[in-house]
Amino acid sequence: MTNTIRIYNTLTRQKEPFETVEPGKVGMYLCGPTVYAEAHIGHMVGPVIFDTIKRYLVYSGYEVNWVVNITDVDDKLIASSRKRGIPMSQVATEMTMDYLSNLQSLGVDQINSMPRATDNMGEIITFIEELIEKGFAYASGGDVFFDVTKDCDYGQLSNRSVEDQQGEGGGAAAKKKSAGDFALWKSAKDDEPSWKSPWGQGRPGWHIECSAMSRVELGETFDIHGGGLDLMFPHHENELAQSRCCHDKPMVKYWMHNGLMQREGAAAKLGGKSDRAENADAASNKISRSAGDGGLAQLIEEQTGDRIRFFLLRSQYRSTILFGDNALAEAGQALSTFYRLIERYDRLSGHSFYFGTEYAKTRATGDQELADASGELMEAVAAKRSVFLEKMDDDFNTAGAVSELFEMARSINRFIESEDLEDSKKRGDEAMSTLASAMSVLRELGAILGLFIKKPKTAGGDGSEDTVEGLLQLLIKLRADARAHKDFATSDTIRDGLAALDITLQDLKEGTSWEKS
RNA sequence: GGCGUCGUAGCCAAGUGGCUAAGGCAGUGGAUUGCAAAUCCAUUAUGCGCGGGUUCGACUCCCGCCGACGCCUCCA
Secondary structure, three states: OOOOOEEEEOOOOEEEEOOOOEOOEEEEEEOOOEOOOOOOHHHHHHHHHHHHHHHHHHHOOOEEEEEEOEEOOOHHHHHHHHHHOOOHHHHHHHHHHHHHHHHHHOOOOOOOEOOEHHHHHHHHHHHHHHHHHOOOEEEEOOEEEEOHHHOOOOOOOOOOOHHHOOOOOHHHHHHOOOOOOEEEEEEOOOOOOOEOOOOOOEEEOOOHHHHHHHHHHHOOOEEEEEEEHHHHHHHHHHHHHHHHHHHOOOOEEEEEEEOOEEEOOOOOOOOOOOOHHHHOOOOOOEOOHHHOOOOHHHHHHHHOHHHHHHHHHOOOOOOOEEEOHHHHHHHHHHHHHHHHHHHHHHHHHOOOHHHOOOOOOOOOOOOHHHHHHHHHHHHHHHHHHHHHHHHHHEOOOHHHHHHHHHHHHHHHHHHHHHOOOOOHHHOOHHHHHHHHHHHHHHHHHHHHHOOOOOOOOOOOOOOOHHHHHHHHHHHHHHHHHHHHOOOHHHHHHHHHHHHHOOEEEEEOOOOEEEEEO
């Protein structure tokens, strides 16, 4: 187990060595979605980076339990349910399915548990009772509030004082002792969905479910808690207050917050800042569902999940990521470098990269030049692998790590060129064994990032890949015949025609391959 | 008003108190090719928003300024 991982902790605002509560084990919790509407791309930043973090921790020898909650009861869900004339639970189910399918498309498959708020009402109510008992909360007119004045450490995560709190206002304000108090339990109005509690029919406040469910799944103190920067206040601040006060011990060792995503271009510069009132109507590049963003499933269909995942991983997770067509296109262009190399390897080796077939070690042929080239390649690959891991150790710097992958790909291509492996007559077992070894390192590191795990889709989405492949082979053969007769007019007609369909041909030493962009 | 983040080549984006400031995209020259595409080689920031300061030395630390942005209200 490496013990060199360092994590930027929002609580202390610095990178700290990673030390788990329990040796060798990691409990981590990520705030999941409120399932009232379709997800947008911004919702995937957290899941993708946490999925990668888990992969890396597992790779480093930890046993990791990763929990992502589903908030399936809140005001917006109620509003959506009324508007659509269907039960709140149905809205929640639909949107949960949308969310899960998006996660799957992006290769987020490391989550151990996804508890729902409505399945944990008993625990939530118990948690609130404990807080009341210990004097940190009070019931008031059917509602229950957390008393922020009783928590002398309140505000340490987001670095703000109780005096600064403006409070939620609205109807609940009159029931509160002080403006900064927040709801643990909300009494139900007329036909709202509700649950029975010691304070009457009602539903939980926003923050309490995370305190209750994280305790159930991960215990009173666990290792990592994550979420978007926008959740730092009030959500995480309040969660932290609830749990710390209830248990009289720290809730979380490392608080991690990912940067928010913004739309590229558009109103990038709109003068003034700082004055909320004036800026309230200013155009924003922010992505949010309340601004009508959504449709992630369609975006994934157009762009592929791999491309979006790679795009997200090319930035440091704490920074603001600018999202747009250009950015995605560039990511796709860059990613294809790896796909081409992988296809090249498959073609030369006759094996599938994705199945990870290992070559038997071969006896050296005594070719000194080859031995030197092999040694050079493996040395370069080992060096880049080592830097890759150092970058990941440093607060999961996926952006820096990716650059090592590019250099690795170049080294491998250089080897293929220098040994002329495109020529089957020069393709000996010794060279291919070296190539396979180098590729296996690419596979190993790619898997940490959740990349290059399965073959990407190349043909169109009509499901007839065999047909497409057959047609392409037919055209490639016709073109080869034309070229053999130096009928370049015909051969170029075929190639240009395919290019118009975004299909690019590549003439190799032996045969022709194609790819669709 | 309070709290906080950021400003690195045409674009995206890592990074470090001191060797030649990663990588990608785009571009240019070359190898290769019937021509391409792909791949490889070379090349593209004497400088890291601006002005001061600390230091033997700062892009990296401190202060000021300018600019972009986030939170303080539902938000990943």
